[in-house]
Amino acid sequence: MSSGFKLSRGKLGRVVLGALLSLALVSGTGCAQRTDGAQRTDIPRTASGRPDMNxxxxxxxxxxxxxxxHLARPALAMQPGPVVSVPAEEVLAFGAVGAVPSGxxxxxxxxxxxxxxxxxxxxxxxxxxxxxxxxxxxxxxxxxxxxxxxxxxxxxxxxxxxxxxxxxxxxxxxxxxxxxxxxxxxxxxxxxxxxxxxxxxxxxxxxxxxxxxxxxxxxxxxxxxxxxxxxxxxxxxxxxxxxxxxxxxxxxxxxxxxxxxxxxxxxxxxxxxxxxxxxxxxxxxxxxxxxxxxx
Incomplete structure (x- = not known):
């Protein structure tokens, strides 16, 4: 049973490798087609053939x-604090709701x-x-x-x-x-x-x-x-x-x-x-x- 498992695993590995190579070839072909200016066939189009962006x-x-x-920070409006800047008085009550998320x-x-x-x-x-x-x-x-x-x-x-x-x-x-x-x-x-x-x-x-x-x-x-x-x-x-x-x-x-x-x-x-x-x-x-x- 042990040798059978090893054989199955080996076959599985070859199948997976083959599938990945096939996907890579297909993906590469798709990229080449787009680079060459060929029309995509997977997007909706209007009667005239334009991409339908409705x-x-x-x-x-x-x-x-x-x-x-930018990094996250406490607020858009800031004022000097005792150690570091703190939210300005006008926006202080917003707390975390008024904080700026990172981007x-x-x-x-x-x-x-x-x-x-x-x-x-x-x-x-x-x-x-x-x-x-x-x-x-x-x-x-x-x-x-x-x-x-x-x-x-x-x-x-x-x-x-x-x-x-x-x-x-x-x-x-x-x-x-x-x-x-x-x-x-x-x-x-x-x-x-x-x-x-x-x-x-x-x-x-x-x-x-x-x-x-x-x-x-x-x-x-x-x-x-x-x-x-x-x-x-x-x-x-x-x-x-x-x-x-x-x-x-x-x-x-x-x-x-x-x-x-x-x-x-x-x-x-x-x-x-x-x-x-x-x-x-x-x-x-x-x-x-x-x-x-x-x-």
């Missing part, structure tokens, strides 16, 4: 806290290439986060920030339209599929012009104002910002999102963020309503009351 998507991770790699970062290469003056501005933003972050007052998030906030968004795609609705603040983007020319006005969400490059949907976004941030860490830009987004389906339920950031007034060179987006596959999946303007009325206009609540 659905509700959401980013995971902590990019909305800080695009760069590996989504910036290709790790750090954002700020010009010296812009780097100093980011530090100023960090120190005044509570009064300066546009998210706190429910301003529109801008691009790419809208993509990786802790709220989902929905893609509505047809042969002639590509529309993105965001749960946060009721924001949306109606993406032009024909070149509309230069933006006529600057805006929070910019002007989006999309085109297909093979199976990748590429969106150029321009015409921004200088009021939005990239995250809660004070990362910022000027009105010269240009964002080039790339949406690529890597499976039926996953998108690879890439955004190239260009702003010669703020950064020394273009830089890129990358992350995965995940489809909500719940049978009753839908966007909720988070029209937060009414949630911040007291914060913004409360001082106009005859008898203000806040002292």
């Amino acid at each position: 659905g509700i998507w959401q980013a995971l991770g902590n990019a909305h806290w800080d695009l760069e790699p 590996q970062g989504v910036v290709v290469g790790g750090l954002i290439p700020y010009l010296p003056g812009a780097l100093a501005k980011r530090q100023e933003n960090k120190e005044n986060w509570l009064n300066s972050d546009p998210e706190i007052k429910c301003y529109l998030p801008g691009v790419p920030r809208a993509t990786y906030m802790q709220f989902p968004f929905q893609v509505f795609q047809s042969e002639s339209k590509f529309f993105i609705a965001y749960e946060y603040a009721g924001a949306y983007r109606d993406i032009y599929l024909e070149d509309p020319g230069p933006p006529q006005v600057d805006s929070w969400m910019g002007q989006s012009f999309g085109r297909w490059e093979g199976d990748t949907f590429v969106v150029e976004v321009t015409g921004f104002n200088d009021q939005t941030w990239f995250d809660r860490a004070g990362n910022h830009h000027s009105a010269a910002l240009k964002v080039t987004e790339r949406y690529s389906m890597t499976s039926p339920d996953h998108l690879m999102y890439e955004a190239t950031i260009e702003d010669p007034e703020t950064f020394s060179r273009p830089w890129v963020i990358q992350m995965s987006l995940y489809r909500n596959i719940d049978l009753d999946a839908r966007l909720g309503q988070f029209k937060c303007v009414e949630f911040v009325e007291e914060l913004i206009y409360g001082h106009l009351r005859k008898y203000p609540i806040r002292k």
Whole structure:
């Protein structure tokens, strides 16, 4: 029985090794096909053969806290303590709920290439986060920030339209599929012009104002910002999102963020309503009351 067991185990080992080699060959072939530009056959497609990105998507991770790699810390707003910094009085009551989770970062290469003056501005933003972050007052998030906030968004795609609705603040983007020319006005969400490059949907976004941030860490830009987004389906339920950031007034060179987006596959999946303007009325206009609540 002992020799029989050894023989069976040897056969099993050869079978497993053969299976692993076969999988490696198949995987290598698949990678080669994708590298050579062959169409994926495992993703949903429209009648015209384009990847069908219709659905509700959401980013995971902590990019909305800080695009760069960062450690966990007690709060975004801090003040000097007797030994180390401690949460500022305004956020102290939040305790662990207001703490910042760690993140590996989504910036290709790790750090954002700020010009010296812009780097100093980011530090100023960090120190005044509570009064300066546009998210706190429910301003529109801008691009790419809208993509990786802790709220989902929905893609509505047809042969002639590509529309993105965001749960946060009721924001949306109606993406032009024909070149509309230069933006006529600057805006929070910019002007989006999309085109297909093979199976990748590429969106150029321009015409921004200088009021939005990239995250809660004070990362910022000027009105010269240009964002080039790339949406690529890597499976039926996953998108690879890439955004190239260009702003010669703020950064020394273009830089890129990358992350995965995940489809909500719940049978009753839908966007909720988070029209937060009414949630911040007291914060913004409360001082106009005859008898203000806040002292």
